[in-house]
Amino acid sequence: MEPLIHLTGPAAPIVRDNINTDLIAPMFTPRTAGQPRGMTMTRGDLARMLFAGWRYDKQDREISDFILNREPFRQARFLIGGVNFGCGSSRDTAPKMLSAFGIRCVIAPSYGAIFYDNCFKSGMLPMIMNEAAVKELAREAEGGGDFSLDLAAQKITAPGGTILNFDVPAFRREQLLVGADDIELTLRRNAEILEYQKRERAMRPWTFLR
Amino acid sequence: MPGQTLFEKIWSRHVVADYGDGFALMHIDRLIVPDLSSRALSALRERGLPLHNPELVFGCADHAISTDPGSNDPHSLNNPFVANLREQSKHFGMTMFEPREFGAGIMHVIAPELGITLPGLTLCCSDSHSCTNGALGALSWGIGAGELTHILATQTSVQKKPKTMHIRLDGKLPPGTQGKDIILHLIGQIGVAAGNGYAVEYAGEVIDDLPMEGRFTLCNMSVEFGARFGIIAPDDMAFDYLAGRPYAPKGELWEAATKDWSSLASDSDAVFDNEVVVDFSGLAPQITWGNTPEAVLPVDGRIPDPSSEHDSARRSAMEAALAYMDLKPGETIEGTPIDWVFIGSCTNSRISDLRAAAAVVKGRKVAKNVRAWAVPGSQSVKREAEAEGLDAIFKEAGFEWREAGCSMCLGANGDIVPSGRRSVSTSNRNFVGRQGPGSRTHLASPVVAAASACAGKIADPRKMV
Numbered sequence: 088m089e090p091l092i093h094l095t096g097p098a099a100p101i102v103r104d105n106i107n108t109d110l111i112a113p114m115f116t117p118r119t120a121g122q123p124r125g126m127t128m129t130r131g132d133l134a135r136m137l138f139a140g141w142r143y144d145k146q147d148r149e150i151s152d153f154i155l156n157r158e159p160f161r162q163a164r165f166l167i168g169g170v171n172f173g174c175g176s177s178r179d180t181a182p183k184m185l186s187a188f189g190i191r192c193v194i195a196p197s198y199g200a201i202f203y204d205n206c207f208k209s210g211m212l213p214m215i216m217n218e219a220a221v222k223e224l225a226r227e228a229e230g231g232g233d234f235s236l237d238l239a240a241q242k243i244t245a246p247g248g249t250i251l252n253f254d255v256p257a258f259r260r261e262q263l264l265v266g267a268d269d270i271e272l273t274l275r276r277n278a279e280i281l282e283y284q285k286r287e288r289a290m291r292p293w294t295f296l297r
Numbered sequence: 298m299p300g301q302t303l304f305e306k307i308w309s310r311h312v313v314a315d316y317g318d319g320f321a322l323m324h325i326d327r328l329i330v331p332d333l334s335s336r337a338l339s340a341l342r343e344r345g346l347p348l349h350n351p352e353l354v355f356g357c358a359d360h361a362i363s364t365d366p367g368s369n370d371p372h373s374l375n376n377p378f379v380a381n382l383r384e385q386s387k388h389f390g391m392t393m394f395e396p397r398e399f400g401a402g403i404m405h406v407i408a409p410e411l412g413i414t415l416p417g418l419t420l421c422c423s424d425s426h427s428c429t430n431g432a433l434g435a436l437s438w439g440i441g442a443g444e445l446t447h448i449l450a451t452q453t454s455v456q457k458k459p460k461t462m463h464i465r466l467d468g469k470l471p472p473g474t475q476g477k478d479i480i481l482h483l484i485g486q487i488g489v490a491a492g493n494g495y496a497v498e499y500a501g502e503v504i505d506d507l508p509m510e511g512r513f514t515l516c517n518m519s520v521e522f523g524a525r526f527g528i529i530a531p532d533d534m535a536f537d538y539l540a541g542r543p544y545a546p547k548g549e550l551w552e553a554a555t556k557d558w559s560s561l562a563s564d565s566d567a568v569f570d571n572e573v574v575v576d577f578s579g580l581a582p583q584i585t586w587g588n589t590p591e592a593v594l595p596v597d598g599r600i601p602d603p604s605s606e607h608d609s610a611r612r613s614a615m616e617a618a619l620a621y622m623d624l625k626p627g628e629t630i631e632g633t634p635i636d637w638v639f640i641g642s643c644t645n646s647r648i649s650d651l652r653a654a655a656a657v658v659k660g661r662k663v664a665k666n667v668r669a670w671a672v673p674g675s676q677s678v679k680r681e682a683e684a685e686g687l688d689a690i691f692k693e694a695g696f697e698w699r700e701a702g703c704s705m706c707l708g709a710n711g712d713i714v715p716s717g718r719r720s721v722s723t724s725n726r727n728f729v730g731r732q733g734p735g736s737r738t739h740l741a742s743p744v745v746a747a748a749s750a751c752a753g754k755i756a757d758p759r760k761m762v
Binding site for chain 1: 310313314316317318319320322324326335336344346349350352353361376377378381415417418423424425427438439440441442443444446447450451452453455457459489490493494520523525544546550551553554557589610611614707708709711712713716726728729730731733734735
């Protein structure tokens with residue numbers, strides 16, 4: 088996974104509550120509704136599908152006034168959202184599509200729990216900010232100037248000069264900073280896992296099916 | 298030291314290693330891989346890693362398969378997602394339930410039905426409605442496909458322990474109301490973000506009285522108010538449900554297991570981070586009017602007026618929902634003409650759902666302006682329904698009787714509601730475009746859906762007796 092240490096670029100403010108993963112990562116574009124889907128998606132496919140229901144008209148032409156279709160937000164690196172961002176399904180195409188588009192940090196007051204975890208798995212930072220701060224950052228984002236993230240310092244600088252600190256669990260922060268391969272890290276503890284299974288099997292044998 | 302909650306008891310049993318700061322490496326006892334996530338298996342194979350415990354992993358063709366009646370169309374049954382799931386299951390030596398065969402169906406219907414879900418276990422699927430399994434006292438939660446690969450490789454998942462919430466449901470349910478009405482009303486009362494960061498335990502008189510399948514419906518939609526976990530303490534009803542299921546323990550092991558499961562309840566002095574009490578004694582059948590499950594009202598209620606909402610963000614969200622749904626404030630929702638009815642999904646596709654809907658449909662006809670589908674949740678539900686003659690009742694009325702699958706809940710298999718069309722659906726999400734781009738979804742119980750199919754418009758089943 089690609090490490091996330093610094094990030095610089097415009098932030099697209101889409102400050103609505105309850106932006107769900109069906110909106111972020113829809114099953115279809117408007118034109119391809121109901122058609123069979125392929126199993127593999129390239130990074131380009133992923134980037135194109137992001138917010139497809141909002142970005143495209145019925146013929147899949149870009150709707151020019153949607154923010155991600157406008158400069159400089161086509162180069163957005165941040166997205167500013169509302170309460171309960173990423174609620175809904177567990178599809179991890181939601182963070183993957185954001186990331187493929189170039190957005191590697193979402194700023195919102197709260198998140199759907201599964202989306203929140205999936206972000207870290209996809210090398211993305213779901214930053215939690217209170218509603219007042221989100222409002223201020225969204226105001227400063229309107230002009231399209233660059234935001235700048237310093238993950239190690241847990242600090243974000245907005246184009247209007249506002250500098251804010253944020254909290255992120257240390258465990259998750261370290262994963263992002265080094266681009267950790269979590270499977271490899273866990274497999275280093277395989278002896279503990281096997282020991283747990285042995286203990287559990289003795290106590291509650293029905294847990295294991297053979 | 299205060300007592301423990303049910304959630305904490307099961308959680309602490311599964312901690313392999315404590316990572317501090319609330320994080321733990323958790324053992325995952327059962328894992329289900331749906332067709333849409335078969336790429337997680339491919340990813341494991343590409344890395345050259347073995348499956349840690351193939352006997353604890355099950356492949357399930359549900360989202361991507363066709364539900365076309367009687368269809369054995371090779372394209373629909375061997376679409377790339379299903380074909381890959383089959384290929385990888387064979388490679389890794391894990392069980393896959395083939396479409397149309399024993400065990401096939403929607404993962405959250407088959408896992409309990411086969412006894413894959415047991416009290417006190419941890420169970421993950423790459424699907425947010427995994428919380429359904431909590432109705433049997435299992436800790437079950439949804440993950441992304443990336444985390445799925447981690448569990449396939451290690452049989453563990455790193456999780457942050459959530460806070461706990463106790464929801465007490467008081468009162469006696471009025472006739473004509475079901476599990477679906479309970480959960481929709483609850484979400485309407487507490488809001489779609491109320492459960493964020495929590496594991497929820499449901500208890501109280503309503504739960505004690507609620508049949509097992511109603512409990513699945515209730516727990517299923519926990520995630521629709523943000524709760525990743527929804528759990529009910531396993532009782533005799535749960536044990537009776539599980540006894541004799543194919544993957545449930547048998548004989549002496551069953552005796553030992555039920556003894557252990559009987560200890561799985563919150564202690565009387567357990568402390569929750571949040572407690573909610575809701576009374577359900579006056580509950581009416583519910584139906585949603587907007588694009589989040591909290592936008593709900595009694596089926597005989599009036600569509601709310603945004604002008605009475607003081608918060609400007611909420612007001613504009615309401616206005617946007619009314620515009621998308623093509624509804625007018627102040628009007629009754631009952632009588633709104635509809636085009637589609639979908640009875641199915643992991644929320645409401647079990648035998649009791651189909652029986653309740655068939656009881657309304659019997660002797661009636663689906664209105665001419667409506668296309669109505671009944672989609673059983675599993676092959677076994679389908680067979681049971683057919684043995685009882687429910688399929689004949691549906692077909693005689695003009696319903697299409699389909700094969701088991703997720704179908705029109707999200708349309709991943711191409712089963713979609715056309716743009717601009719209005720659907721009454723027993724599924725779990727009424728999001729913009731959920732049943733297909735431009736589709737308009739009203740969530741309701743199977744009896745409201747059945748009554749509406751026959752009336753050709755949103756209908757109150759209590760008036761159709």
